[in-house]
Amino acid sequence: MGRGWRWRRRRQDWLTRDLDNTEFMLRLTRWLASRWTRHDFDVGSILLDYTRRLNEAGRHDEALAALDEAIAIGRRHVHAKPVRYAPNLAAALLMKGHLLAELGHLDEAMSSAEGAVDIYRTLVPGDQLRFEPILFAALTSLGFWRHQRGEFAAALGPFEEASVLARRLPPARLADQAMALNNLGAVLQEVGRTSDALPPLEEAVAIRRRLLAEDRARFEPDLIASLRNLEQALSGLGRYVEAVHVVDELAALNRSSSPANDAEPGPA
Known part of the structure; x- marks a missing residue:
């Protein structure tokens, strides 16, 4: 044994x-x-x-x-x-x-x-300091579960509220802020609000690029998920040149990534 x-x-x-x-x-x-x-x-x-x-x-x-x-x-x-x-x-x-x-x-x-x-x-x-981070986590979970059920419009409310709270999280939780922005952008896109989805997705990508420099193994799958969402949004808005640049970045990441990074676009 x-x-x-x-x-x-x-x-x-x-x-x-x-x-x-x-x-x-x-x-x-x-x-x-x-x-x-x-x-x-x-x-x-x-x-x-x-x-x-x-x-x-x-x-x-x-x-x-x-x-x-x-x-x-x-x-x-x-x-x-x-x-x-x-x-x-x-x-x-x-x-x-x-x-x-x-x-x-x-x-x-x-x-x-x-x-x-x-x-x-x-x-x-x-007690904002104690309970606001827990409210953020509860809203994120609720949004994910509604999204899992395909209830995208119902998921939008919790994700919007969570994205506001995420900006007040401590600096050590920057990854959670990126997650909240990515979730919001993904669901806005899924309910047909692609123009509104673009800013939070761009911000999520920017944060996750910084995090990638700190810990590639941990944050690369998150960046790939956000880039896929961003590429979809740019393509949906007819901004194909920018979308191609994102595709090139994805290709470079995928060449050095494991198969586990093949997730579909969406909340992550």
């Missing part, structure tokens, strides 16, 4: 111990909450952590049940104590959305994400 087997065994042992500890804390906190309702908040917080560990262990049905319990606790208290309960409720809804999407239940995932987005919008004015 090689190192890979030993590593997997150690990881499984760690997950089992971690789950056992979390389950003990959950039982204890539920017992406290049955006597003093102020501990409902603690139960909800532990359930979020428990969900992450269940998901890592591949126990998805149990993870969904834990999230449903956390959501029920949040909804029971959020109107009386919004500052205390709204962040956990929004986090549980967004986590549920991601888990449902992984399991292929996009309709339910979008519904859950929409609930999270609504709550995060109310939280941002009170």
Whole structure:
């Protein structure tokens, strides 16, 4: 048996111990909450952590049940104590959305994400630094899932809002800003607004060219995706000379790229 087997065994042992500890804390906190309702908040917080560990262990049905319990606790208290309960409720809804999407239940995932987005919008004015990046992530996920369903017009709203928020992300998250601009440009193009799509696509390409110089292996697939979107937009506007220059850049990149970079144009 090689190192890979030993590593997997150690990881499984760690997950089992971690789950056992979390389950003990959950039982204890539920017992406290049955006597003093102020501990409902603690139960909800532990359930979020428990969900992450269940998901890592591949126990998805149990993870969904834990999230449903956390959501029920949040909804029971959020109107009386919004500052205390709204962040956990929004986090549980967004986590549920991601888990449902992984399991292929996009309709339910979008519904859950929409609930999270609504709550995060109310939280941002009170703590912009903490909640605006999470709102950005929630909107991006919602846009992707709508796009996956072919609901391009419905995806446009979340991507537009995310692109505004992306400009206020810290400099370390420049790649996320490029992603947001690329997403917006791609969907604008898909709904027939090619002229409007061009500026965000050009900006996304400019950012991704800079990022490529820092880490080619990481950012080359992103640049290729944005260049393909840009080439489509330029061709759609009849700007063929500029489109040919983009095609030449793509050809140069593709000569040194792996087959994994053959993604279709679109959000990325």
